[in-house]
Amino acid sequence: MASYLINKKHHDESIVSFKDVDGYTFKPRSKNDSYIKVKAVKIVDKVMIDKILTMKFDKLFRQVVAMAMHVINDEDASEDDAQIVLDEVELVREILLNRYQKFLNYEKEQLFLKKLRLIENEMRLKQVKIKQKALYLEQMEEKTIGRSR
DSSP states (O other): OOOEEEOSSSTTOOEEESTTOOOEEEOOOOOTTOSSOOOOEEEOOHHHHHHHHHHHHHHHHHHHHHHHHHHHHOTTOOHHHHHHHHHHHHHHHHHIIIIITTTSOHHHHHHHHHHHHHHHHHHHHHHHHHHHHHHHHHHHHHHHHHTOO
16 A cells, blocks of 8 residues: 655655654545545644544534533433433543544643533532432432321
């Protein structure tokens, strides 16, 4: 397989070895009717990498926010629902720290982590409310059982 990079800044457009260049590699989605088959794309430009990863992370983040909003707004949500969202937040955080950290700039990374912490705090608050509600209902049930005679 041929892997190369053309240097257009030189007047002779010399070829630089592509294996020596450090960058972000991803597999693009190809349509069936496409006549060009691309297995992998390596992006070297830091700004472009930052924009692509921001879009990818934003998509994951929106999914987590949608799940969190559903659990927060649902009065009948269980503690398991909140735990599922917390697990998803942890998964997205690990993806950010393990895959994208060396490519994203520091400010965006901290912004994404701050947003994830906010969702995590809201989910923990929801878990506490669910536990308090369950405890209150249990106490009310005990009171009504004791006064049945």
